Amino acid sequence: MAKKAKRFRIGVEGATTDGRKIERSWLTQMAANYDPATYTATINMEHIKGYTADSPFRRYGIVDKLEAVEIADGALAGKMALYATITPTDDLVAMTAKMQKLFTSMEVNPEFADTGEAYLVGLAVTDDPASLGTEILQFSAGASRNPLASRKLSPDNLFSAAEETLLEFEDIADPKPSLFSVIKELFAGKQTTDDARFGDVHKAVGLVAEEHQNLSGKVDKQETAITGFSDQVKTLEEQLTATQDELATLRQELSTQDNRTDRRKFATGGNQESQELTNC
CATH class of the missing domain: 1.20.5 (Single alpha-helices involved in coiled-coils or other helix-helix interfaces)
Incomplete structure (x- = not known):
């Protein structure tokens, strides 16, 4: 069965690794703008992007969906956070099961393409939050050249401080093959005997x-x-x-009642010989 990761937090408004701040608006823009059909953010190791499929720095999955939600309680209450849903590779599932690569760091493009708004262009997994946390924040802010510049897709991109990540995986059932495909596969092999x-x-x-x-x-x-x-x-x-x-019966009865012929006789008054004046 394939694995699907439950939604988890990948970033909070605040510090980055080069002295800039992740703005609240960036997180909401990334959540609203993210579309794998436009640009798919892949998962890499330590923000290093290898070129071969067998490299330790190959891709370890893709980001499927982003959601921005304000944190309701705890030390970060009131801050905006970004949550991701990913499709991991088997290698990433195995690493996290061994307590490896338990932190994530975003690569954010503050002005993606011609939109003028922020977009998530990559997500890194890392072991040590300090490697992309306080120590390198201080070093990068005062350095004449950012030591992580070579790892960015664009010089204007920024890396967020690594967030501790709770990666929980659930099984996704494989689709049932069609009857035709099963029979076709059954007869695909070459049998040597009549039996x-x-x-x-x-x-x-x-x-x-x-x-x-x-x-x-x-x-x-x-x-x-x-x-x-x-x-x-x-x-x-x-x-x-x-x-x-x-209804027809009732209508017939009412029609009969309306056609009654018996009427009250006309009244002649006190004088029998006088002309009839009233019938009431």
Whole structure:
């Protein structure tokens, strides 16, 4: 199974290794702007970027996502922090399991490309926070030439002081191969005997039968659901028909009441011979 790292903190607003300060706005800009399709920040060792795949300074993963969140409690309460989600290589997982490379340091470009805003262009893992912490902060700030300049992608980039990192990994299940690919792989090998070939055919038939059974079960469930839905529709139609019949009956009764022919006789008043004046 592949490994996926849980979200962890990679930087906090504050000091860098060359006397500058990581601005709060940089962290929020990096979180908002980061997109692997634009530029993928890779994970390196000690900010040294090797060129060969077998070098100790090869890449150890990629950064997938960034989030900026203000710290709610503790000594850093109120400060803005940047959190990363990464895809590590097996080598990085193995190193952290041996308590190696437990700190991270960001490489920040304060004005990335033509955006004029900050962007994370790299993430380093390191053993000793002092190597990118207080001692080198003091040395770099007073030095005529930054000793880490050769490790930067751009002279204007800066490295953050190393943060202690809690790298926690979780297993990601590998995707299930398709039936076609399994059978194709099964017949890819060259068998030397009829028994071996027959065995492969037998396995392929078994896989097809199993997949057919699974598919048949899914179809049965869908049919059951459709049948249940049809029954509900039929019940509603019957209820509607009954309501329509009741409404028609009520309408007929009201129509009959409105057509009554018996009326109250006209009143003639006190004089029987006088003309009829009222019928009320």
